[in-house]
Structures are given as structure tokens and as C-alpha cells.
Amino acid sequence: MSFVLYILAALTVAGGLAAVLLKNTVHCALALTVAFAGLALLFLELDAQFAGFAQILIYIGAVAILVVFAILLTRGSETPKGSAYSHSPLVGLVIAACVFAVLGWAVLHSTAQLPPGTTSATPTVTVADIGNALMTRYVLPLEIVALLLTAALIGAVIVAMHEKEGSR
């Protein structure tokens, strides 16, 4: 447990908390970005370069931007007048606790999944290794994900096109 890890953890948790507690939706989205960045830095701290950079590229470069776009294009970024919090905090608490329990269980049991004889907690995996694995052993899941994403993309285009067809 290094000192850097504590700083990054604090940053990530602070970002996450701010995303939940702030009132202005755009501020929440920006705070969420801080949490994403903290996670990416955690990956980098663990020497997982590819995961870290992919986290930045996808979550900060794409997901955060999409979140922000969705906020601006739909409800407006005005601060709600009343309480911004949920009316049923108990349900949310139960769901959060369940998710936390599952994740915690997975993390605590992850050491048992390691091949015997592993000494270091972080195996050295280069980007080339990940590429090789994706193109050989995991090529079928990769293709399935690609197909799914293409279908989603076409679906989105069809939803967007509908209005244009009618006006012609």
C-alpha cells in the first residue's frame, strides 16, 4: 500500500461523492469525470498502461462527453429548485449495498483465481500481450461485441432518421 494509492483513492472517492452530492447536473458530470480520471490513474499506478489509457480515452474522451451532451440536449443544465435527491433513498441504499457486496466478494476471492506460484500481485502484461490475446484466444467475444456495437449504432441512426423520412 503506497502513499500514491491513498491520494488516488481519495481523489476517486471525492469525485464520486461530489457526483452524487452536487446539485447542478453539469457539475455532477464533471465530478464524475474526476472519478474516472482517478480510476485511470489507479490503473496506471498498478502498471496497467493499456487499461489506464483506454479508461481515459473511452470514459473521459467519450462517455463523459456523451453524458454532458445528453444533459444539454434534454433537460437543460439549470439547477433544480427543489431537492435534487431521490425520494426513495432506502431502495437506492439497498441496491448500492448489493452491488458493493458483489464487487467486494469478487475482489476478495480474486487471489484464489491466480495461478499457483504467482508471487507478484500485478503480473507484467504489455500492450502487445493484450493485442495478441484479443486477436487469437478472445477473437470470438471481440467480434460479438463489435457486432453488438454496430447493431446499436445502426439502431441509433434509424431512430434519428425517422423524423426526416416523414418531412419529405
Added chain:
Amino acid sequence: MIEKADQIFVLLGHWLVSFLPAALQQPALVLLAVVAIIVTFPALFAITVLLERKGLGRMQNRYGPNRVGPYGLFQPVADGIKSLTKEDIVPLSADAVVHFLAPVLLVVVVFMGYAVLPIGRNMTLVNLDAGILFFFAIGASSELSVFMAGWSSRNKYSLLGAMRAVAQMISYEVPLLMSSLAVVMITGSLNANRIVDAQNQYTYGLPHWYIFTPWGFAGFLLFAVAATAETNRSPFDLPEGESELVAGYFTEYSGFKFALFFLGEYVGMMGISGLGTTLFLGGYSAPLQVLGFVPSWAWFIGKIMLSMCVFIWVRGTLPRLRQDQLMNFAWKFVLPLSLLNLFVAAAWRFMGQGFLRWVVCSAVLLIAYVVMARVGMKREHFGPRSYRYAE
């Protein structure tokens, strides 16, 4: 002697830190390199701004700045002092924290990109295994700062500019990545140094730069288009189109914050030129073997400045696109071509040495280009534009 000139900055750095105790030497060397980057590129920015104002002036039949110093050479100094001493105005309704953070984030992000670029032989700040990925990841974060600037200003022009900028940057990021991917595929590495090394070889005194292959040439052109759009440069400067949006997302910025946006834009342009140089133009390698005596860093800086001149030239030449043209161009022309270019690069890799692959690859790309351009133009009807909503 040639070796000394080539490695002068590396040797200088080592000499400077040799006065320090051994434990501090490594951090001091890194610090020195960071300071060097932070000093060098803003200096180049000043030169570029002067060059742009002079060059654009000449292209538009006027003189450009010629009052400060001989031939107006000290204009950047005057500009710098002016922007430092100007009042910093924050609009009353602006979101002060986000408004302040946006230019800071932009400048930080833009400088971070230089960390992985090989500026000369042994002159890469961090030799990352996934350097190219790092550059793109960091570049993607600059979209966020543009959005923050536009949203926090509480100005409709700013917001419109930011929305345009983000939409444009997302659209052109895809072809930018796709065209770079061909190089990564051929080299088999995401490491910037490995990519330069692969191009730093000569046959008959001519270099092995990727731009001198059919897929590399097409890839470079696509990369250049996408990079121009990605940096919001003319003819893709709709996010800051003066005639429509005042200054787009940084309308409400004044004084030094405005200067920071300006700096961020130009340093970002240089960074992406540096990436294009690394990927397609052989990085720091000399264009001819006989010119190998010129230091490697001089070639890199020279290639960047040449790209800046092309940026200026294009800005002085082409009119601004319309928003729908911009999007159509990205999704219906640049993206399909860059996808095809990936296949062509793969074919090039597996067709082996010989004359045949030159013919096949060039023919495929050329035919695709002509057919797509013809089909695209046929659908385009010239004449008065019909508006659906605006009338």
C-alpha cells in the same frame, strides 16, 4: 562532432545534473526535460503567430504587423505584455470555478501530449509502451475543457461554439485514430520510438518514411484533414466562426485566460503535427541520407514548423465549411476511406516485396477516392440552399 551536435541537449542535461547528489539526478533530469518542453514550444508558438499574421497578410495583399521592432518582429512580445496586463473579466452569471479551470485544463492536457513524442534521438521524455494511445487519450480530454469553457460562460454563443466544437472533435477523432492505426499495424507497435526507428532506414539514400507508400500517403492526407478539424483550424473553424459566433467557446474570456486558449490551440496544433511527423514523416530522421549530419531535433522542429506553414497556407486559401458539409465529409468520405486504408495497409503487409503491391494498393485507393468523390458530388445539388427550419 556530428554526434555531439545531435545529442547536445541530452549531454547538456546530464552535465547540468552532474552537480547534484546522485539521488536527485534522475528527478532533476526529468524536471529539466519538462521545463525544456514548456519553454521551447511556447517560443515556437510566438514565432508561429508572427508568421501567421505576416503570411496571412501577404496572402490578403496587406503588410501584416510591421510597427513593433524591425519588420514587426517584436509583435509577439507586445502581444504577450498586452494580454498579461489586460483586465481579467469574468461574467457575473458565469460559473466561476469551471470558468477558471477550463483554460488551465486545456493547457495542461496539451502539454502532456509532448511527453511521448520523440523530439530527437534519445529525446523522448517518457518512452511509453503505449505512447500513441497515450497521446490520443490525452487529446480526447481537451474536448472536455472546450465544453467547460463554453458551458461555464453562460453565453449562448459560447455554448453553441462548444457544442459545435465537441461534435466536430468527436466526429473527426474516429478518422484520426483510424488513419494512425494503419501505421501501428504495419510497425506492430504503439511505441513512438519504435515507429520512428522503423522509418529511419535508407535504400539508395532515400528514406523509408511511411508517407512514401500508397497507404501511408493516403493515411497522411486523411490524418492531416482529421488533425485540422481536431484542432478547430480553418477551414474547419466553425466552433469559433467569427461571423456567426463572435469567438465561439472562448467569447467570454479576456486577458491572460484568452491568451491561454490561444496558446493551447497553437501548442495543440504543434503537438498533433509532431504526432503526424512521428507517424508518417519519419519523426526526427533526415529526408536524405546525405543530410544525416544535421541534428535530429532540428529535423523534428523543422517538420513541425513546415506543418504549421501548411496550416497557415490552408487557412489563407480555403473558405469555411458549413456544419452539414463538415459532418457529411467526416462520416461519408473521410471515415470510409480511412477504413479502406486499413485494409490496403494489411494487403501491403502480406503481399510481400515487389512491384505488384505498389500497383494494387495505389489502384485500390485511387479508384475508391475517385468513385466516392463522384458519387458524393452527384448527390450534391448546387444552387440556392433550401432551409428546412430557418425560413
